[in-house]
Structure formats: structure tokens, C-alpha cells
Amino acid sequence: MFPLFGDDPSGKRRNIDLGGDRATAAFSDILNDAKIQRSQRLELKRKQDSAVRIQAWWRGITQLRSVRQDLRRAFEQDVSGIRGLRCLVLLGQDQHALGLWSTTVSGRAQGKCQNKTQASRLHSAPDILHHSEENWCVLLRKTSSMLLRSLATDPQSQYAVSHLNVLTQLLSNTPAAPEYVQYLLRHGFYQLLGQALVQIPVESKASPILPPLVSLLTVPLTHSDLLQVCLRDIVAHILTIPLLPNRLPLQSLTLLSARLPISSFNLISSSISDIVDSSPLSAVEPKIHLLANLVMFTPPRYAKLTATALDTYLQLTAMLMNALPTRALEPPLPKQDPARSWADDDDDSDNESTPQVTVVTSFDMNPAPPPLPQLDKRTLTRLQTYPSVQHLTSLLSAVQHHPSRLSFIAFCFALTTVWPAKRDKVLGTVVAFNGGGLVREVYRLYVRSSPLGRDEQSSAVTNPDYAEAWPPLLFLADLYTQALLTMGDDEFFAPAGSGGAGGARNPLTLDELVVFSRKLLNIAFVLYWREDPSSVQQDGVPGLGAVKWETVRDKLTKCLQAIHAREYVYAFWSQLA
Numbered sequence: 351m352f353p354l355f356g357d358d359p360s361g362k363r364r365n366i367d368l369g370g371d372r373a374t375a376a377f378s379d380i381l382n383d384a385k386i387q388r389s390q391r392l393e394l395k396r397k398q399d400s401a402v403r404i405q406a407w408w409r410g411i412t413q414l415r416s417v418r419q420d421l422r423r424a425f426e427q428d429v430s431g432i433r434g435l436r437c438l439v440l441l442g443q444d445q446h447a448l449g450l451w452s453t454t455v456s457g458r459a460q461g462k463c464q465n466k467t468q469a470s471r472l473h474s475a476p477d478i479l480h481h482s483e484e485n486w487c488v489l490l491r492k493t494s495s496m497l498l499r500s501l502a503t504d505p506q507s508q509y510a511v512s513h514l515n516v517l518t519q520l521l522s523n524t525p526a527a528p529e530y531v532q533y534l535l536r537h538g539f540y541q542l543l544g545q546a547l548v549q550i551p552v553e554s555k556a557s558p559i560l561p562p563l564v565s566l567l568t569v570p571l572t573h574s575d576l577l578q579v580c581l582r583d584i585v586a587h588i589l590t591i592p593l594l595p596n597r598l599p600l601q602s603l604t605l606l607s608a609r610l611p612i613s614s615f616n617l618i619s620s621s622i623s624d625i626v627d628s629s630p631l632s633a634v635e636p637k638i639h640l641l642a643n644l645v646m647f648t649p650p651r652y653a654k655l656t657a658t659a660l661d662t663y664l665q666l667t668a669m670l671m672n673a674l675p676t677r678a679l680e681p682p683l684p685k686q687d688p689a690r691s692w693a694d695d696d697d698d699s700d701n702e703s704t705p706q707v708t709v710v711t712s713f714d715m716n717p718a719p720p721p722l723p724q725l726d727k728r729t730l731t732r733l734q735t736y737p738s739v740q741h742l743t744s745l746l747s748a749v750q751h752h753p754s755r756l757s758f759i760a761f762c763f764a765l766t767t768v769w770p771a772k773r774d775k776v777l778g779t780v781v782a783f784n785g786g787g788l789v790r791e792v793y794r795l796y797v798r799s800s801p802l803g804r805d806e807q808s809s810a811v812t813n814p815d816y817a818e819a820w821p822p823l824l825f826l827a828d829l830y831t832q833a834l835l836t837m838g839d840d841e842f843f844a845p846a847g848s849g850g851a852g853g854a855r856n857p858l859t860l861d862e863l864v865v866f867s868r869k870l871l872n873i874a875f876v877l878y879w880r881e882d883p884s885s886v887q888q889d890g891v892p893g894l895g896a897v898k899w900e901t902v903r904d905k906l907t908k909c910l911q912a913i914h915a916r917e918y919v920y921a922f923w924s925q926l927a
Contacts, residue, residue, distance in 0.1 A: 418441060418444075421437040421440055421441050422437070422441065422444070422447060424437045425437035425438055425441065425447055425450075425451075426450070429450060429451055429454045430454055430455070430478055432485065432486065432489070434451075435451075435478075435486075435489045435490075435493065436489060438451055438493060438496075439489055439492045439493060439496075442496070443496060443499060443500065443503075445500060445504070445507070445509070448493075448496060448497060448500050448509065448513070449507070449508065449509030449512065449513075451493070452497060452509055452512040452513045452515075452516045453509065453512045455478055455479065455512075455516050456512045456515040456516050456519075457512075478490075479516070479519055479520050479523075479524050480524050480525065482525045482526055487526050487529065487530075490520065490526075490530065491529070491530060491533045494516075494517060494520055494521075494530055494533070494534060495533070495534065495537050497513045497516060497517055498513075498517065498534060498537075498538075498539065498542045498543075499542060500513060501513050501514070501542065501543070501546045501563075502542040502543070502545040502546050504549075505546035505547075505549050505550055505559055505563075506549070506550065506557070506559065510559045511558055511559060511562060514559065514562035514563055514565075514566055515562060517566055518562060518565055518566045518569060521534070521566070521569045521570070522569050522572075528573060528576075531569070531570045531573055531576060532576065534570075535570060535576060535579055535580070535583070539570065539583070540567070540580070540583035540584055540586075540587040540588055541583070541587045541630075543563065543566070543567055543587075543588070544587040544588050544590075544591060546559075546563065547563065547588070547591055547594075547597065548591055548592075550597065552593050552596055552597050555597070555598070555599045556599070560597075560598060560599060560602055561599065561601065561602050564598060564602040564605055564606050565602075565605065567584075567588065567606070568605065568606065568609040571609055571610075571611055577611055577614055577617060578617040578618060578621075580611070581611055581614060581615070581617055581618050582618050582621050582625060584610070585618065585625055585640070585666075586625055586628050586630045586631065587630055589639075589640050589643040589644060589647075590630055590631065590636040590637075590639050590640045590643070591639065591643070592635075592639045592726070592729070593639075593726060593728060593729065594639075594643050594646075595643070595646050596728060607647055610647055612647060612648055612651055612655070612659070612663075613651065613654065613655060613656070613659055614659065615655070615658075615659040615660075615662040615663050615666075616656065616658035616659045616661075616662050618662060618666075619658065619661070619662040619665070622662070622665055622666050622669055623669065625666070626666075626669050626670060626673055631670075634674060634675065634678055634720075634722070634723055635723045637670050637673060637674055638674070638678060638679065638723065638725065638729070638733070639729065640670060641667060641670055641671070641679070641733065641736075642729045642732040642733055643732075644663070644666075644667060645732055645733070645735045645736055645741075646732055648663060649735065649741055649744060649745075652744050652745060652747075652748040653744075653747070653748055655748065657752040657753065657754070660748060660749070660752065660757070661752070661754060661756075661757040662757075664757035664758055664760065664761040665757050665760065665761075667761055667764075668757070668760040668761045668763075668764040669764075671761075671764035671765060671767070671768045671895075672764050672767070672768075672893075672894060672895030672896070672897075673895055674768050674895075674896075675720075675722065675768075675896060676767070676768060676770065676896065677722065677768070677769070677770065677771075678722050678723075678768060679733050679736070679768055679769050680730065680733070680769060680771060680772075681722040681723065681724060681725065736765055736769075736772075737765060737769060737772035737775050737776050739775070739779050742776065742779045742780065742783075743779065743783065745758070746758075746779075746780070746783045746784075746788070750784070755788070755791060755792065755795065755796070756796070756818070756821070756822070759792060759796070759821050759822050759825050760821045762776060762780060762825060763821045763824060763825040763828070763894075764895070766828060767894075767895075767896075767897060773828075774832065777828055777829055777832035778832060780829060781829055781832055781833045781857075785857075786833065786855075786857035787857070788829075789826065789829050789830065789833065789857035789858065790857050790858065792822055792825065792826045792829070793826055793858060793862060793866060794862075796819075796822035796823075796826075797822050797823050797826050797866065797869070798862070798865065798866075800816075800819045800822065800823055800869070801816055801819060802816055802819050802820070802823055802869065802873060803823070803868070803869025803870065803871075803872045803873045804869070804872070805868075805872065811873050811876050811877070812899070814892040816892070817891075817892035817893030817894075818893065820891055820892070820893060820894055820902075821893075821894070823869070823873075824894075824897075824902060824905055826866075827870065827905050827906055827908075827909040828905060828909075830857075830858070830866075830909055830912075830913075831905075831908055831909045831912050833857065834912045834913070834916065837856065839916065841855050841856055842856050842916050843856075843860070843916075844856060863913065867910060867913050870906045870909055870910050871910060873902075873906055874903055874906045874907055874910065877899055877902065877903040877906075878903065
């Protein structure tokens with residue numbers, strides 16, 4: 351029972367607030383509410399803006415469809431007129447409209463018609479492709495580019511042959527043909543034709559598109575002022591196509607081989623590095639296919655090539671090989687685990703727990719090299735031409751009539767570097783040619799006067815300015831090392847004017863050999879003692895691609911050891927005598 355006047359003995363009193371709850375919102379709550387309202391307004395505005403953009407896009411698409419339908423109707427009403435040509439250009443890559451136009455134009459050019467409607471169009475159509483007015487030329491340039499892109503997109507479409515016929519006639523039999531050729535070359539003529547060729551399967555030699563496609567490919571080659579641009583684009587976009595000779599029928603292949611301007615290779619001498627570094631040749635496989643196609647078309651013309659054209663060809667192939675990883679021209683087969691039988695199993699647990707020890711030569715965490723591409727057998731067969739004795743002999747016969755040997759030296763050194771399995775075969779062929787005369791020429795023309803290995807400049811072997819001097823020196827070291835393998839002691843020490851057994855003798859005199867070995871010793875000493883070991887193993891030789899300084903050191907050391915072995919034998923027999 352509660353006391354009436356609050357005089358409760360326990361002293362507790364109940365407080366009653368008759369004004370109600372007056373709790374006020376905190377400042378943080380006000381801020382949160384404001385943020386929520388602001389985000390809601392922003393979200394609403396974003397939705398409204400998105401709706402407006404979608405509606406505008408849809409109105410634009412609807413209007414575009416309507417305009418395109420109007421353009422298509424106007425085009426179909428005047429296919430062979432300038433109004434129809436304007437509509438065709440505005441329609442863009444409309445495959446049906448392009449096919450209708452090319453079929454109409456090519457049918458008129460060939461005097462053919464498929465139906466009465468087309469016949470009436472052809473009868474009233476002017477000679478569309480032969481217009482020389484400026485407005486016609488502008489429209490025909492745009493249309494030719496669209497036809498070319500249509501071919502690159504779908505070379506096996508029903509309109510492909512008509513496209514090719516129109517393009518061939520436009521670029522060859524019209525008054526403004528040079529202008530059209532220049533325009534298409536600037537807009538990827540050979541690149542688009544290369545894309546079309548690649549999409550045709552290798553087995554489809556009977557495809558009706560191939561003969562007119564090859565014929566179109568050779569049309570710009572008739573313009574001598576554009577030959578440099580054409581040749582550069584052909585090398586980069588056409589000759590890099592895998593199995594190019596196998597894709598073409600015999601008649602088309604003969605036409606392409608006859609019209610390729612290989613005798614004008616000297617025109618691209620200043621563009622070799624740009625070609626090798628271009629985007630179509632950025633990967634390893636296109637470089638290999640380019641080498642395979644070059645060796646297919648070029649060797650029969652070695653004897654007729656001028657010195658500059660042959661030098662350019664050899665420089666191009668050497669630079670391509672230097673840009674390839676070792677063994678890229680003959681990739682090794684994937685390793686397979688040897689077959690195991692029940693007798694190979696061992697139940698002895700002691701043998702299973704035996705630790706395996708591996709010798710670590712370097713602790714550098716270098717990334718593993720990318721895998722080499724697996725090449726087709728037909729490509730490998732063509733590549734086998736490079737180190738063949740017949741090919742090297744014909745190349746040597748052609749080179750000996752030219753004043754310079756540097757390009758051939760660079761070619762052979764690059765070939766032996768990228769293809770180690772064929773090294774002995776290549777070197778043996780070169781040493782045996784002309785009784786070792788090339789060995790003497792390399793030394794007397796290039797190595798004897800080389801700045802490399804001189805006593806006063808022995809410390810400057812890594813100077814990039816000496817990049818052109820390395821191929822002759824290293825190639826001569828390889829050649830002489832190979833020559834010593836089959837050279838008897840009597841031939842080695844024979845005087846310069848006499849011959850050894852069988853008429854063979856040392857290609858270098860003993861005095862020349864002293865100077866040559868001194869050069870090799872100076873360079874090897876620098877690479878062994880004065881250079882940073884890590885740079886010797888990792889840094890490349892200027893101008894030689896993937897060749898490392900360590901490889902150079904090993905080559906020179908091997909040659910010096912072979913020469914020293916002969917000198918030791920001579921000293922031994924002199925003491926006995």
C-alpha cells in the first residue's frame with residue numbers, strides 16, 4: 351500500500367512526467383537522413399538520365415533503320431547511277447547491297463545478265479568504272495575499299511568473285527587506275543588480301559576465288575613508282591601466310607612466282623629492320639613462314655639477281671634468323687617418357703628415399719623461354735633447303751661475282767646460330783667451296799683490318815660501334831675450326847705456294863694465322879677476365895640477336911685450342927727431329 355502524502359518509510363518515490371517523451375534527434379542521425387535523401391535523389395536522376403539516353407538511342411536506331419531502308423530503296427532503283435553509288439557509300443558495309451552493285455557492274459563488263467531487271471539496268475547503265483570525273487572517282491575509291499573489306503570478312507561468299515572482278519578491272523583498265531591503286535595501298539590492300547587468303551582452307555585449291563584473287567594481288571606490281579610500297583607490304587602480309595604455295599592452284603602459283611618483283615629487292619634495303627619489327631612479324635611463327643616462302647620463290651633466281659638485290663635478300667633472311675630463338679627452324683620433338691616394364695620397378699624402400707642431387711649453375715630466377723611453334727611437315731621440308739649443299743653452292747656461285755661478302759657472311763652465321771644441328775654441314779660446304787678461297791677472303795677483306803682484337807683497343811670489344819665487325823670474325827673462327835677437323839699436319843704447316851696431300855693446304859699462311867690467333871686471344875682474355883660475369887652470360891652481342899658474349903667467348907676459345915693443338919704437335923715433332 352502506497353502512502354498518500356509520500357511519507358513512505360523506505361524513502362522511495364515514483365517520478366511521473368505528465369509532459370510525455372521529448373527525445374530529440376542527434377546530429378549524426380540528421381546527417382544520415384540527409385545522405386539517404388541525397389542518394390535517393392541522385393539515383394532517381396540517374397534513372398531518369400538513363401531513360402532519356404535509352405529513348406534517344408532507340409529513336410536514333412529507329413530513324414537509322416528508316417534512313418537505311420530509304421537509302422536501300424533509292425540504291426535499288428538506280429544501281430548503276432551516281433545516285434545509287436552515293437547511297438551505296440552511305441550504306442557502308444552492307445553485304446547485300448555491295449553484292450548487288452558488284453554483280454551488276456561485273457555483269458555489264460562481261461556482257462552477262464541473269465534476269466530481265468538486271469538486263470534493263472545493264473542496257474541503260476553508263477560505263478561506271480571508266481568515269482573520270484572527280485565525284486565519280488571519290489565514290490569509286492570508297493566503294494573499292496568497301497569491296498576489299500567485304501572480301502577480307504568473308505572471302506567465300508557468293509559475291510566474292512564479282513567483287514574481285516570489279517576490283518581487278520577498276521585497278522587495271524580504267525583511266526584513274528593509278529589513283530585507285532594508291533588509295534587502296536594506303537588503306538591496307540595487301541593486308542586485307544592476306545586476311546582473305548588465310549581464311550581459305552589449304553585443301554581448297556579448287557576454290558573459284560583463288561585465281562582472280564592472285565590476279566588482283568599482282569595488279570599493283572605493274573606500277574613501277576609504287577613497287578617499293580608493294581614489295582614491302584607483300585613481304586609483311588602475303589609471304590608470311592602459312593603454306594602459301596600449297597594454298598594456290600598450279601596456274602595461280604606460277605603467275606605469282608613470275609610476277610613477284612624479287613629482282614627489285616634492293617628497293618626495300620632501307621626498310622628491312624622496319625619489316626622485321628612490324629606487327630605482322632611480331633611473333634615467331636610468321637618469321638618462320640616468311641623464311642619458308644622466301645626460300646621457295648627466290649633460289650631459282652640467284653644467278654640473275656643484281657648484287658644489291660641479292661645483298662638485300664641475304665640481309666633480310668639473316669635478320670629474320672637473328673630474331674628467332676635457337677632451334678626454331680627445326681623444333682625438337684616433345685619429350686616422351688621411356689616405356690617402363692615390370693622389371694624396372696624396385697620395391698626397395700631405401701632406393702625410393704635416395705635424395706636426388708641437381709647441379710645448379712645459376713640462382714637467377716629467369717623466366718622460361720616460350721615454347722617453340724610446332725611446324726607443318728611441308729614447312730619443315732622447305733626450310734631444309736637453307737642448309738642443303740645444293741642451295742649453299744648455288745648461293746656461293748652467285749655471291750662470288752659480287753664485290754661484297756658481308757651479307758653472305760651474316761646469312762651463314764645466322765643460319766648456323768639458329769640451327770645448331772646443321773652447323774657442321776653449312777661450315778663444311780663453305781670451307782670446301784673453291785678450295786677454301788672464301789676463308790682467305792673473309793680474313794683478308796674483313797678480319798685483318800677489323801678494329802676488334804687489336805692490342806691498343808682490346809678493352810673495347812663490347813663497344814656497340816663494332817657491331818658490323820662481329821659476324822666476319824665469328825664466322826671465320828667457326829670456319830677455321832671446321833677446316834682444322836679435316837686438315838692434316840702437313841697441310842697446316844705447308845708453305846703458302848705449295849699444296850699438301852691431294853692438293854689441299856691451309857687457307858691461311860702461318861703469318862696470317864699468328865695475327866688472327868692474336869686477335870682471338872685478346873678478345874677472349876677480355877671476356878674472361880675484364881668483364882662482369884653476369885653481363886657475359888646475359889647480355890647480347892650488338893647486331894647478332896640472341897647471341898650472348900658467353901657464346902662468343904666459347905667460339906674463340908675453341909678455335910684457339912684447335913690452333914694451339916697443331917702448334918703443340920709441331921713443337922713435339924721438332925724436338926724429336
